[in-house]
Amino acid sequence: MSPHWTLDRRTFLKWSGALAGVTAAEALASEGHIPFSVLPAAADGRASLPLPLLAATAPAAERVVATGCGNNCGGRCVLLAHIKDGVITRIESDPDPDLPDQPQLRACLRGRSYRQIVYHPDRLKYPMKRVGARGEGKFERISWDEATTTIAEQVKRVTAQYGPLAIYVNYGSGISGINRGDAWARRLLGLYSGDFLSYYGTYSSGQTSYATPFTYGVGSTGNMWSDLVNSKLIILLGHNPGETVFGTNSMYWLRKAREAGARIISIDPRYTDTAVAIADEWIPIRPSTDSALMDAMAFVIITEGMADQQFLETYTLGFDEAHMPEGIPAGNSYKNYILGEADGQPKTPEWAEPITGIPASTIRQLGREYGSIKPAAFVAGYGPQRHANGEQSVRSNSVLPALTGNVGVHGGWAGGAGGTPAGAKLGAIPFEGGKVKISCFMWTDAVIRGKEMTAKTDLIQGADKLPTNVKFIFNLAGNTLVNQHSDILRTQKILKDESMAEFIVSSDIFQTPSTLYSDLVLPGPSIFERPNIVTPWGYGEYIIYLHQLLEPMYETRNEYDWMSDVAQKLGVGERFTEGKTADDWLRFVTEATAKGHPEWPGFEAFKEKGSFKLWFKTPVVAFEKQIKDPANAPFTTPSGKIEIFSERLWKRGQLDTVPAIPKYVPAFEGPADPLIAKFPLQLVSFHFKRRVHSTHDNNPWMIEMAPQVLWVNPMDAQARGIEDGDQVKVFNDRGATLVPAKVTPRIMPGVLGLPQGAWFTPNAQGIDANGSANVLSTQRGSYMSNSNPQHDNLVQLVKA
Numbered sequence: 001m002s003p004h005w006t007l008d009r010r011t012f013l014k015w016s017g018a019l020a021g022v023t024a025a026e027a028l029a030s031e032g033h034i035p036f037s038v039l040p041a042a043a044d045g046r047a048s049l050p051l052p053l054l055a056a057t058a059p060a061a062e063r064v065v066a067t068g069c070g071n072n073c074g075g076r077c078v079l080l081a082h083i084k085d086g087v088i089t090r091i092e093s094d095p096d097p098d099l100p101d102q103p104q105l106r107a108c109l110r111g112r113s114y115r116q117i118v119y120h121p122d123r124l125k126y127p128m129k130r131v132g133a134r135g136e137g138k139f140e141r142i143s144w145d146e147a148t149t150t151i152a153e154q155v156k157r158v159t160a161q162y163g164p165l166a167i168y169v170n171y172g173s174g175i176s177g178i179n180r181g182d183a184w185a186r187r188l189l190g191l192y193s194g195d196f197l198s199y200y201g202t203y204s205s206g207q208t209s210y211a212t213p214f215t216y217g218v219g220s221t222g223n224m225w226s227d228l229v230n231s232k233l234i235i236l237l238g239h240n241p242g243e244t245v246f247g248t249n250s251m252y253w254l255r256k257a258r259e260a261g262a263r264i265i266s267i268d269p270r271y272t273d274t275a276v277a278i279a280d281e282w283i284p285i286r287p288s289t290d291s292a293l294m295d296a297m298a299f300v301i302i303t304e305g306m307a308d309q310q311f312l313e314t315y316t317l318g319f320d321e322a323h324m325p326e327g328i329p330a331g332n333s334y335k336n337y338i339l340g341e342a343d344g345q346p347k348t349p350e351w352a353e354p355i356t357g358i359p360a361s362t363i364r365q366l367g368r369e370y371g372s373i374k375p376a377a378f379v380a381g382y383g384p385q386r387h388a389n390g391e392q393s394v395r396s397n398s399v400l401p402a403l404t405g406n407v408g409v410h411g412g413w414a415g416g417a418g419g420t421p422a423g424a425k426l427g428a429i430p431f432e433g434g435k436v437k438i439s440c441f442m443w444t445d446a447v448i449r450g451k452e453m454t455a456k457t458d459l460i461q462g463a464d465k466l467p468t469n470v471k472f473i474f475n476l477a478g479n480t481l482v483n484q485h486s487d488i489l490r491t492q493k494i495l496k497d498e499s500m501a502e503f504i505v506s507s508d509i510f511q512t513p514s515t516l517y518s519d520l521v522l523p524g525p526s527i528f529e530r531p532n533i534v535t536p537w538g539y540g541e542y543i544i545y546l547h548q549l550l551e552p553m554y555e556t557r558n559e560y561d562w563m564s565d566v567a568q569k570l571g572v573g574e575r576f577t578e579g580k581t582a583d584d585w586l587r588f589v590t591e592a593t594a595k596g597h598p599e600w601p602g603f604e605a606f607k608e609k610g611s612f613k614l615w616f617k618t619p620v621v622a623f624e625k626q627i628k629d630p631a632n633a634p635f636t637t638p639s640g641k642i643e644i645f646s647e648r649l650w651k652r653g654q655l656d657t658v659p660a661i662p663k664y665v666p667a668f669e670g671p672a673d674p675l676i677a678k679f680p681l682q683l684v685s686f687h688f689k690r691r692v693h694s695t696h697d698n699n700p701w702m703i704e705m706a707p708q709v710l711w712v713n714p715m716d717a718q719a720r721g722i723e724d725g726d727q728v729k730v731f732n733d734r735g736a737t738l739v740p741a742k743v744t745p746r747i748m749p750g751v752l753g754l755p756q757g758a759w760f761t762p763n764a765q766g767i768d769a770n771g772s773a774n775v776l777s778t779q780r781g782s783y784m785s786n787s788n789p790q791h792d793n794l795v796q797l798v799k800a
């Protein structure tokens, strides 16, 4: 049984009674403790976690409210806000006890410093309409009535003129969770016209969410993080949860695994903060060459007799010539490719060395370790898939666990997208329509040439082709309209042309590089000015209720409120709200939670506590059922097997770039691209502890904590006369950015690292002077899924 220091109810009441005339909260507070109350013990005998005392029992002058951080990093954390005279004066984190098997959901600096965002002097304060050219920055104050009337009129006009699919709700995650603008916009449009243009995938994970199901049939392929303590070897491929955070406690469990004896290897072009903290070995790799590494590891595993033949025969399709789908010509199996039987090139470590930049001896050693140490978890982050060929990295990473029998077992890891199938269940805001989808990354193409886009040429889903170009964009709490989309200068040019996207409405808390290109800019409330419910990426064994801590400041309005007005003006007001408040909708989405979890305490108790955490006696393992009982629990692929060979990809007929088996395919703007003669450095734009995407770029505390700098290896710096701290210019044919250099051996030669998310800030010459990575990135989509190849940028570097 885990140690804990939770008070039981009887002890608490006794103690409270002894403190006659003084509230328990005051007594505890006077001793410097955070006040707690308690829940009765759970049915399994495990003590429940204490409730933070809210307004009713806190000292009169101060409220202490358990809420959460809704930034769209990979975690979601509990915050404890101190509010005095209507002002948030201090933020702490999770007051629950820090149990070894149920650690706190402790917030990072971004969550703890969110007050700097809420009270930032640059907050948008009232609705505005554009009065100059798009992007010129000239706006005029208007009333909310004028704003909502204009939006309603534009929805009517564009729908009548071009049809409902001309209206696009753009990706935006400045506000995550349930109560967010894009969810309300989908509902509004579906109720008005029955449809709108939607998207699939995200900027973060488009390649892996598309590719993983080709192998496993589903997207959730990870064990719970807590299962890592059962691993003897953990290989992190481009995974940096110390900064990106995949479920709040990803680093906690990695540390626990190391304490339990796991060897941890980090494969990454950068010696990341995660690697510094917990890795036994760092293996630098050239960006976009992960599949070549994994091909060579497979070669070692197969040729040195470490492949789990019984596992392969029982559970997989396409490993060797004897286990191929009917009708596929001989010579197309994975083993055939790895051994080079058809193409004459065995995928040896010596073959992979010049591609990856990793010595053949290191690759051989890695293959031997992964092939012989069991169980082993080969866990990929989202960086390796954010490439032109990222889907191959995903598929290669899914096959190696099958090769070694590490699927469906404790301490193993099935590869691919990861994420646990054990997440807490939560409903969604209902909407109609939205079945026709583009890849989230391709919206600029849909603006320019939507009518040319088809299912075959551009992977349109839900229709053979698009009937119209995009003419109206909802951009709600999103900076992907300009800043977070690739090739900023090209995007700006497209948006400046008002004959293309005819109307753009943004809601945000600041005037961002994206809102500058909008026709209407609406002030939105921050995370602390709206109620919400949030869950983390992929590892959602908990959900958090975000209390509304403050009344919306200035003239800010929650998107639900102003869209209710728009709905009214479109004649669907009552259907839009169904008479519900935003909080009623939050209650509504938890009906699924109540159905899925017998231990659900009810909405009011959840709200009071601020979080609902699931607890598992043993960690949940992806595909455990399929491995234990293959006859009755097939994989949900067409064949019922782990599809190393995909007939669907074979039939797609683009085998050079989208092969039916995972294999190394050189990326455009990778090390094999001839463009490297002109632009000799690969730039990766990594996620950074200072920001959550572009959120916090203007947070003074975070700027102080970690300034924007370009990582440069000393060899590349020396060759260009660059010293640490020098201002440098990074450029290619798409654009240029100015930024100070951080000269460090923590990045491999030939590769530059620029943290993504810095706001595009042009100087007098029009050159970005803030290290904004997307002036350098391309709008060309990845080979298999048309997703964001953010790390494939060939560039040159000079001292500025």
Ligand code: SF4
Pocket: 069, 070, 071, 072, 073, 074, 075, 076, 077, 106, 107, 108, 109, 110, 111, 112, 245, 248, 692
């Ligand atoms: S930014 Fe992410 S890790 Fe940090 S407090 Fe917020 S949710 Fe937690």
